[in-house]
Amino acid sequence: MYDLVLEGGLVLDGSGSPAERADVAIAAGRIARVGDLASEAAAERLNVAGHVVAPGFIDMHSHSDHALLANREAFSKVTQGITTEVGGNCGFSSGPVAPDELADGLAELGISDRWQSLGEFLDLLTERGPSVNFCTLVGHGNLRRSAMGAGARAADRADLLAMRRLADQALDEGAIGISTGLIYPPGCYSNTDELVEVCRSAGEHGALYATHMRSEGNQLGDAVAEAIEIGRR
Numbered sequence: 077m078y079d080l081v082l083e084g085g086l087v088l089d090g091s092g093s094p095a096e097r098a099d100v101a102i103a104a105g106r107i108a109r110v111g112d113l114a115s116e117a118a119a120e121r122l123n124v125a126g127h128v129v130a131p132g133f134i135d136m137h138s139h140s141d142h143a144l145l146a147n148r149e150a151f152s153k154v155t156q157g158i159t160t161e162v163g164g165n166c167g168f169s170s171g172p173v174a175p176d177e178l179a180d181g182l183a184e185l186g187i188s189d190r191w192q193s194l195g196e197f198l199d200l201l202t203e204r205g206p207s208v209n210f211c212t213l214v215g216h217g218n219l220r221r222s223a224m225g226a227g228a229r230a231a232d233r234a235d236l237l238a239m240r241r242l243a244d245q246a247l248d249e250g251a252i253g254i255s256t257g258l259i260y261p262p263g264c265y266s267n268t269d270e271l272v273e274v275c276r277s278a279g280e281h282g283a284l285y286a287t288h289m290r291s292e293g294n295q296l297g298d299a300v301a302e303a304i305e306i307g308r309r
Contacts, residue, residue, distance in 0.1 A: 132159025253284025
């Protein structure tokens with residue numbers, strides 16, 4: 077017997093196949109069967125005719141990293157059908173970071189926890205058990221501040237090596253890629269060569285590069301060209 081059968085919904089299974097009207101059976105928290113289940117026993121049946129039944133949506137550009145520590149229910153996301161969030165966008169992630177840098181922003185959310193590495197943050201979030209799945213990029217801004225401070229200067233070889241070490245560590249700890257925020261400090265102080273060098277870590281790990289480009293206005297073409305060059309190199 078199934079725990080729940082969703083009856084008569086329009087099923088979009090995410091495979092690219094055309095939508096079809098079908099029943100969906102749930103057992104032990106998992107989808108057990110899809111099809112005509114009118115004769116199957118179930119503890120509960122719910123008529124969802126007129127509604128779409130689909131896999132959870134992935135929010136690829138989220139900034140609720142810290143908010144998940146304060147609000148594990150993530151009500152605003154699950155009510156939109158979002159079941160997975162990607163954080164660490166625009167060059168800003170939850171690690172690596174100095175604990176004193178966290179204090180002000182976390183206080184506003186009522187969070188007293190402290191951490192330094194991205195791995196420590198992910199361990200803490202796992203303990204909280206948010207209702208959504210969460211994965212994260214590591215922010216170039218975090219790497220830069222941790223390696224060389226927030227100053228408006230070019231990175232030297234020692235700075236680049238430090239950023240690479242930190243990027244490798246974050247990727248080993250579970251980051252799915254590297255993000256940049258090139259209209260924000262300190263990312264705006266970087267040049268293309270710096271970004272190429274730091275992003276080599278992503279390439280070596282088979283990870284992603286996601287960018288908030290250097291311009292969204294008159295220099296848009298140049299910003300797109302830079303993003304392509306970083307990926308190509």
